[in-house]
Amino acid sequence: xxxxxxxxxxxxxxxxxxxxxxxxxxxxxxxxxxxxxxxxxxxxxxxxxxxxxxxxxxxxxxxxxxxxxxxxxxxxxxxxxxxxxxxxxxxxxxxxxxxxxxxxxxxxxxxxxxxxxxxxxxxxxxxxxxxxxxxxxxxxxxxxxxxxxxxxxxxxxxxxxxxxxxxxxxxxxxxxxxxxxxxxxxxxxxxxxxxxxxxxxxxxxxxxxxxxxxxxxxxxxxxxxxxxxxxxxxxxxxxxxxxxxxxxxxxxxxxxxxxxxxxxxxxxxxxxxxxx
Amino acid sequence: xxxxxxxxxxxxxxxxxxxxxxxxxxxxxxxxxxxxxxxxxxxxxxxxxxxxxxxxxxxxxxxxxxxxxxxxxxxxxxxxxxxxxxxxxxxxxxxxxxxxxxxxxxxxxxxxxxxxxxxxxxxxxxxxxxxxxxxxxxxxxxxxxxxxxxxxxxxxxxxxxxxxxxxxxxxxxxxxxxxxxxxxxxxxxxxxxxxxxxxxxxxxxxxxxxxxxxxxxxxxxxxxxxxxxxxxxxxxxxxxxxxxxxxxxxxxxxxxxxxxxxxxxxxxxxxxxxxx
Numbered sequence: 001x002x003x004x005x006x007x008x009x010x011x012x013x014x015x016x017x018x019x020x021x022x023x024x025x026x027x028x029x030x031x032x033x034x035x036x037x038x039x040x041x042x043x044x045x046x047x048x049x050x051x052x053x054x055x056x057x058x059x060x061x062x063x064x065x066x067x068x069x070x071x072x073x074x075x076x077x078x079x080x081x082x083x084x085x086x087x088x089x090x091x092x093x094x095x096x097x098x099x100x101x102x103x104x105x106x107x108x109x110x111x112x113x114x115x116x117x118x119x120x121x122x123x124x125x126x127x128x129x130x131x132x133x134x135x136x137x138x139x140x141x142x143x144x145x146x147x148x149x150x151x152x153x154x155x156x157x158x159x160x161x162x163x164x165x166x167x168x169x170x171x172x173x174x175x176x177x178x179x180x181x182x183x184x185x186x187x188x189x190x191x192x193x194x195x196x197x198x199x200x201x202x203x204x205x206x207x208x209x210x211x212x213x214x215x216x217x218x219x220x221x222x223x224x225x226x227x228x229x230x231x232x233x234x235x236x237x238x239x240x241x242x243x244x245x246x247x248x249x250x251x252x253x254x255x256x257x258x259x260x261x262x263x264x265x266x267x268x269x270x271x272x273x274x275x276x
Numbered sequence: 277x278x279x280x281x282x283x284x285x286x287x288x289x290x291x292x293x294x295x296x297x298x299x300x301x302x303x304x305x306x307x308x309x310x311x312x313x314x315x316x317x318x319x320x321x322x323x324x325x326x327x328x329x330x331x332x333x334x335x336x337x338x339x340x341x342x343x344x345x346x347x348x349x350x351x352x353x354x355x356x357x358x359x360x361x362x363x364x365x366x367x368x369x370x371x372x373x374x375x376x377x378x379x380x381x382x383x384x385x386x387x388x389x390x391x392x393x394x395x396x397x398x399x400x401x402x403x404x405x406x407x408x409x410x411x412x413x414x415x416x417x418x419x420x421x422x423x424x425x426x427x428x429x430x431x432x433x434x435x436x437x438x439x440x441x442x443x444x445x446x447x448x449x450x451x452x453x454x455x456x457x458x459x460x461x462x463x464x465x466x467x468x469x470x471x472x473x474x475x476x477x478x479x480x481x482x483x484x485x486x487x488x489x490x491x492x493x494x495x496x497x498x499x500x501x502x503x504x505x506x507x508x509x510x511x512x513x514x515x516x517x518x519x520x521x522x523x524x525x526x527x528x529x530x531x532x533x534x535x536x537x538x539x540x541x542x543x544x545x546x547x548x549x550x551x552x
Contacts, residue, residue: 007381016539018448019302026295026392027373030351030385042539069380071373075306089380097303097347097367104345104365105283109306116302117535125533132440139412164408164447171440171447172294257401259393263292263318 006064008037010057012072012083014113017042020073023093027071036069044074045113050082057086075111124174131170131177138178139163144195147178152269153199154179155192155243156206157235158226159216161253161261165206168258175271187238192246204265205243205250210236212254282340284313286333288348288359290389293318296349299369303347312345320350321389326358333362351387404450411446414454415439420471423454428545429475430455431468431519432482433511434502435492437529437537441482444534451547463514468522480541481519481526486512488530 009028011020017040028034039060044053061067070090074080075098084090098109119125137143138150140163147153152169154162158181166177180193196203208216210232217227225231243250249268253261265271285304287296293316304310315336320329337343346364350356351374360366374385395401413419414426416439423429428445430438434457442453456469472479484492486508493503501507519526525544529537541547 016535018535018539019298022295022298023369023373026349027370027377029392030370030374030387031377031381031383032386034381034383042543069377073302089376091373091376093299094303094306096372097299098306100365100367101303101307101345105307105310107307107310110308111306116305117533120531120533129440129534132443136412136415136439136443163412164405167408167412167443168447171444255396257393257396258405259292259294263294267318 007066008039008060008064008068010039010041010053010060010068010070010072010088012041012044012053012070012074014045014074014076014079015042016117017073019116020071020093023073024071037064044079044083045076047078047082050074050079054082054086057083057088061087073116075109075113077111079113128171128174131174132167134176135166135170135178138176139166141180141193141195147195147199147202149176150178150199150202151175151271152177152204152265153196153202154204154206154265155182155196155248156250156253157182157208157213157232157239159213159220160206160208161258162206164258165253165261165265168262169265172259172262173266173271175266182235182239182242184235184238187235187242190238190242190245192242200246200248202269203246203248204269205239205248206253206261207236207240207243207250208252209254283342284315284336284340284344286315286317286329286336286344286346286348286364288317288320288329288346288350290321290350290352290355291318292393293349295392296347296369299349300347313340320355320359321352323354323358326350326355330358330362333359333364337363349392351385351389353387355389400450404447407446407450407452408443410452411442411454414452415442417456417469417471423471423475423478425452426454426475426478427451427547428453428480428541429472429478430480430482430541431458431472431524432526432529433458433484433489433508433515435489435496436482436484437534438482440534441529441537441541444538445541448535448538449542449547451542458511458515458518460511460514463511463518466514466518466521468518476522476524478545479522479524480545481515481524482529482537483512483516483519483526484528485530 011017011024013020041053044050068088070088073093075094156162162179166179169175169177213232214229221227287293287300289296317329344364346366349369351370432438438455442455445451445453489508490505497503
């Protein structure tokens with residue numbers, strides 16, 4: 001029997017709600033077996049919207065028969081006051097942390113809303129978009145042009161996670177990440193793709209357990225030579241040999257999320273994030 | 277004269293540090309004119325690494341001549357105790373919020389490390405990767421195949437922000453987002469691309485101020501007809517006309533970040549996030 005989920009958690013923000021959600025998910029990973037209905041309420045940036053949101057919370061409380069949890073990142077004290085009227089456990093991120101920071105920095109917080117994910121005129125933002133465009137244009141070895149501009153160049157066998165990782169690096173850290181597949185022709189020559197040899201210091205490898213690769217490739221092309229376990233074993237072995245000879249650092253992506261892979265690469269290549 | 281930045285802020289985590297950083301950046305947007313050296317220390321998941329991290333903080337304190345700020349998401353009380361020895365303002369996210377949640381939920385937190393961005397076996401994670409692959413394979417109208425699978429299909433003139441927005445929707449929310457450019461040939465026929473007409477309910481438009489479009493396109497192809505302000509005005513006017521006739525909702529991306537655009541689309545199309 002599936003357990004009913006009678007309790008709700010609200011992520012309330014005057015902006016996108018991404019900070020509130022990120023925090024909320026982190027907290028919930030610490031409560032095993034607890035499932036909550038997650039309700040995101042972004043752009044609560046006027047008193048009217050705060051009142052609407054309050055009504056929404058109250059309705060859910062009545063419906064659930066138990067008070068919900070409210071995790072908010074509202075910065076405006078008036079909007080906060082409205083939400084705090086809810087019959088709920090209200091946790092406010094800014095309320096909790098702003099005060100000690102004000103004291104420490106000797107500066108008053110501005111309490112201006114919707115700033116976290118909103119400044120599109122900043123150089124940081126422009127660089128981030130540029131990194132995304134760069135990464136897309138240099139996915140899967142489609143071009144040898146402009147590799148000098150790359151912050152990092154990922155290599156590895158097809159479907160080992162290069163593309164999602166490259167995109168995450170660009171999106172999250174503003175890193176220009178090109179990626180090149182290592183393919184059977186490279187293994188026959190036992191030589192890195194020619195275009196990469198002048199960028200040795202930027203290369204970083206991904207590898208994967210053959211069984212996992214077989215599984216991933218089988219979803220895409222079932223019963224192909226490409227997906228065959230035997231072939232996956234061959235490709236992974238040869239790719240690792242090639243990276244070893246070339247002195248390329250690598251990591252095994254088999255059980256790592258793109259966030260973990262990306263963060264590890266940043267550390268290993270000693271990359272600093274380009275944008276904040 | 278550029279102001280020196282003598283003070284540091286550490287983002288310390290037993291996992292990727294992404295939650296700590298996201299929170300930290302949100303907090304810092306509330307302190308205008310305050311710049312801090314940001315130091316990310318991920319994967320602090322053993323006592324040895326915590327000791328190393330402590331030594332790092334202490335060294336920075338001596339170097340800066342002022343105590344740093346430490347924002348951590350460590351969940352292990354022993355690791356926390358080590359970091360708390362630092363001569364710093366230590367703010368611990370979990371310490372602060374876990375306790376009230378434990379009381380509210382009547383469940384003990386597990387304090388197990390590195391869980392937030394690490395579960396690659398979950399269906400959620402697989403769906404998210406699938407959404408990224410789908411979105412890449414359906415970027416810029418490259419194929420009419422498989423549009424029935426899309427959660428949303430973005431339309432708009434070239435360079436109005438469709439691609440980064442689609443990728444963000446996939447990466448953050450697990451949304452399968454296809455995107456199609458509206459091009460001069462469509463305007464001449466005053467008709468949506470044929471492939472889209474059967475998916476009317478999934479369409480969402482992006483538009484942009486012609487001046488902004490001119491600026492973006494000029495960076496890419498300076499002095500081209502494509503980038504000319506006159507042409508940008510024409511394309512934007514025709515695209516908006518076409519969307520109006522087709523009854524497609526749209527938003528102006530000119531001053532919005534991809535986070536804001538994506539969150540707004542989720543609201544407008546009444547999409548729920550697919551993954552957490």
